Amino acid sequence: MAENTEEQTIILSAVGDICPGDVNIMGMGVLSKSKKYSADYPIQKARAFFAGADIVLGNLEGLLTSKVKLNGSNNLRFCGLPEFADALAQTGFTVLDLANNHTLEHGPEIFLETVDILKKTGIQICGLRSKSTSYYSEPVILLAKGRRIGLLGYNWVGKDNFPDADQYIAQSHDSVVNYTWNRDSHIDKKHQAVAHVRNTNVIKDIKTLKKEVDHVVLMAHWGYEFVHYPPYGVTLEARSFIDAGADLIIGNHPHVLQGMEQFNGKWIFYSLGNFIFDMRSEVTRKTAILDYRINENDEDTFDLLYMKMSKNFQPVSVSGAEKKSIAAIIKNSIRVIQAKNNALLLDDDSVYKQFEKQYNRGKFYNILNHILALPRNPFVSRIIAIKILNFLKLLILRVRGKKIRW
Secondary structure, eight states: OOOOHHHHOEEEEEEEEEOOSOOSSTTSSHHHHHHHTOTTGGGGGGGGGGTTOSEEEEEEOSEEOGGGGSTTOTTOTTEEOTHHHHHHHHHTOOEEEOOSTTTTTTHHHHHHHHHHHHHHHTOEEESBBOSSSSOSBOOEEEEETTEEEEEEEEEOSSTTSSTTHHHHBOBOSSOSSOOSSOOOHHHHHHHHHTGGGSSHHHHHHHHHHHTTOSEEEEEEEOSOTTOSSOOHHHHHHHHHHHHHTOSEEEEEOSSSBOOEEEETTEEEEOOBOEEEOOOOSGGGGEEEEEEEEEOTTSOOEEEEEEEEEOTTSOEEEOOHHHHHHHHHHHHHHHHHHHSTTHHHHTOHHHHHHHHHHHHHHHHHHHHHHHHHHTTTOTTHHHHHHHHHHHHHHHHHHHHTTOOOOO
């Protein structure tokens, strides 16, 4: 009797960025909700959507530490309660990617504490710098329904933000894309022309892992924030990774949804947006859960469950007009990615300028949110004062000719 094909299908669920801290308004973010209600509060309304998944992935863009329980811990912006790891494990998360531009935000000590906390729950960690000579990024290998699934994670963004980062996480220092604001379109074009020989550590790892597993999944922290499509350089990188042997690519970092494409029969999801984060603008609260089915016939299929983060930063499902709005964002992004003139439409400099525009708009929006929160939360006045002081310092530095971002 033939085996039930459905039973042999591996169901992989994936989400975007997860941040357990108070990032945008201290005292009013995910951490504060967790302290007020429970550590599992952020994930409570989404748990049912992961039932039946064999593998559940996410990007943990934050840290977990017991220090947030102590008084005076408000400076630990990206940090959440240690118990949040148990909540994620009980929800079904099997692997979290830590290769991102904020994972060393509060130093190696808290990073290592986070790693230890996650491992104690049974969650495996993707994106760690390998201690062996065989790999640059330490792979995670899972056995699901008789097949070996290998996962690799890397960070491309803000690689030099923290001097210790390269010791702990896997980062690509020979990217096709320039993530700084020192722009040179001529250099970008040169890098694009040889995309297949850049990202040497990433491509070497993919080729090595491909020999050990049945499917290679790449988790990529890349692209520009707040823009609904990737820069052209990222699409070239993604395709080079497929050529090297990656079977599925899941991107994160932009904090908004982006489209996907199939290349040589393999799927690339450029960004799943935020999943749990205390961002308040409407566009950053639209998200999706990817339900990806790895079939035995190698013709993989998927569904996207459209979601939004509520005002309490809980991901919940949507319907009607909200669902159509999210679908339209993804459809338009796919149209641009697949356009014949996508090299022009996705020009790295043009997409970068859109990012800068949205970044600056977001800063003003954040200040406005602080002011609106002031009547009910007098403690916010101190934060506003600090922000104004920092802004004045920035203006002085810029007048002196130094290019410094907010």
